[in-house]
Amino acid sequence: MEKYIKNGNKKIKFKTVTKFTDRLKGFRFYLYPIKEGLCYPKKKMINTYFVCQKLDIVVTDKENNILAIYPSIRTENFIRPRLKAYYIYLLPEGSSKGLENYDKLRIMTKGDD
Numbered sequence: 001m002e003k004y005i006k007n008g009n010k011k012i013k014f015k016t017v018t019k020f021t022d023r024l025k026g027f028r029f030y031l032y033p034i035k036e037g038l039c040y041p042k043k044k045m046i047n048t049y050f051v052c053q054k055l056d057i058v059v060t061d062k063e064n065n066i067l068a069i070y071p072s073i074r075t076e077n078f079i080r081p082r083l084k085a086y087y088i089y090l091l092p093e094g095s096s097k098g099l100e101n102y103d104k105l106r107i108m109t110k111g112d113d
Contacts (some may be wrong), residue, residue, distance in 0.1 A: 003084070005037065006106040012095045014039050027051050032077060037091040045081040046088050048073055057098035058089040064105040071096050 004011040014037035017023050026038060028050040040046065048055065057070040059082045068082060072093055080086075089105075099105070 002110040003039075003097075004084065004108045004110075005091070006108050007095065010095065011108070012037055012091055013093050014089065014091070016041060025056065028054075032093040035084075036043070037089055040088045040090070041051055042086060043088045044083075044085040045079055048075050051075045052066045054093040056091040056092060056093055058105065059085045059088045060089070062086045062107055064107060066099060066101055066103050066105055067098055069096050069101065 002013060003016070004013055013035075016039045017026070018041070024038065025038075025106065027034060029052060030110055031052055034053060034055070050076065052056075054072045054074055055080060057073050058066060059068040059070075059079070060066055064087065067085055070079060073079075
């Protein structure tokens with residue numbers, strides 16, 4: 001099932017990462033332009049070591065209320081843990097424009113509009 005984040009007129013496709021190897025790799029050493037995002041459930045902190053391009057990082061709670069937005073994060077950064085954090089979304093650079101803290105992140109499945 002394909003999932004999207006709806007931000008204004010944009011739909012950003014993402015996949016949920018649950019396997020250990022996929023969680024470990026993420027976007028590390030990924031040289032091609034990033035077109036879709038990753039969702040890390042049950043995670044409070046993340047680092048961008050060995051990520052070769054800029055990312056937008058969105059931290060949400062269980063109800064997908066935005067707790068923090070980190071736009072255009074470069075490599076070699078550490079995002080500190082948030083107490084109520086549950087999901088961390090790694091998105092292509094520029095896709096978090098228009099989002100604000102304490103807004104609800106709109107998650108859509110294929111067919112919803």
